[in-house]
Amino acid sequence: MKARTDRWLAPYRRLLAAYGPQHWWPGETAFEVMVGAVLTQNTAWVNVERAIDNLKRDALLTCRGILALSDADLAERIRPAGYFNVKARRLKALCAFLAEQGVADHPVALRDSAPLAELRQRLLAVHGVGEETADSILLYALDLPVFVVDAYTRRIFTRLGLLRGEERYAAIQRAFMDRLPAEVRLYNEYHALIVHLGKSVCRPRPRCGACPLLHRCPHPRT
Ligand code: SF4
Structure with missing residues (x-):
């Protein structure tokens, strides 16, 4: 179980170290x-x-x-x-x-x-x-512990080899929530970091040379 959790937490740790907190969501109320x-x-x-x-x-x-x-x-x-x-x-x-x-x-x-x-x-x-x-x-x-899934999540985690790519929303969400601690702060920051990576680096044509996850990602070799 710990190894499985680590595989899903490791990208978060590296992204946070590389990009820092994203301070989501922008909004006063x-x-x-x-x-x-x-x-x-x-x-x-x-x-x-x-x-x-x-x-x-x-x-x-x-x-x-x-x-x-x-x-x-x-x-x-x-x-x-x-x-x-x-x-x-x-x-x-x-x-x-x-x-x-x-x-x-x-x-x-x-x-x-x-x-x-x-x-x-x-x-x-x-x-x-x-x-x-x-x-x-x-x-x-509302600060409730729910993992948000979007197109960036699907693309990045498919390239990382953790998803197949054709899973439905609920299956992807379960994959994260079954393996990660149910912590609002973690879910908040993880999704924000995924969006940052998806917009800036893991684009449809990925810029793998600039990616904090390069060492763990099989995609550039495929
Ligand atoms: S190494 Fe390339 S394909 Fe893999 S997550 Fe980073 S940008 Fe995406």
Whole structure:
């Protein structure tokens, strides 16, 4: 068991040593993190920041503020994040969900409203909230120990030989969570480091010479 854990922890240790803490998730409140988790779907973070700034400028970055906007007005304000009509509907759905749960004024209280597994199911039932978004909200907004999986995770860990590559989201998540201690800080930092590596080095055409994981990775030899 220890050897298996080490194989899945070793990349984390090397990435942390190479890149340092990533200080995720950028956001001043749990609600801002939730909004960011929806807006970041299919776009770069810099675009999300512009959309969030548009809401903040008029003090609309609250659950009630967003619900009070018309769909068209909300879409216009979040236009920089792309897919703005779709994302406006998704943000409204998330805010309506928070209001239904009785946490519109204090969204972080969602954390205590149900056990983790139940909370995840409730989030997945919200329009536009898929597994990655739900888990990002659980981990980064609510500080709950859930490992977030994304396309970078799949690519890097397939190249490292720890995944086959065709596993479903749940199987990849289980692979991490079965082997790593259930620690929010570890999950938070590990995912952030994976994203950093995936964006900067382990790209579709990887820059293996600059990779902190090169010594353990079979991919450059294949
Ligand atoms: S050595 Fe290359 S393929 Fe392997 S993880 Fe690093 S960048 Fe990706």
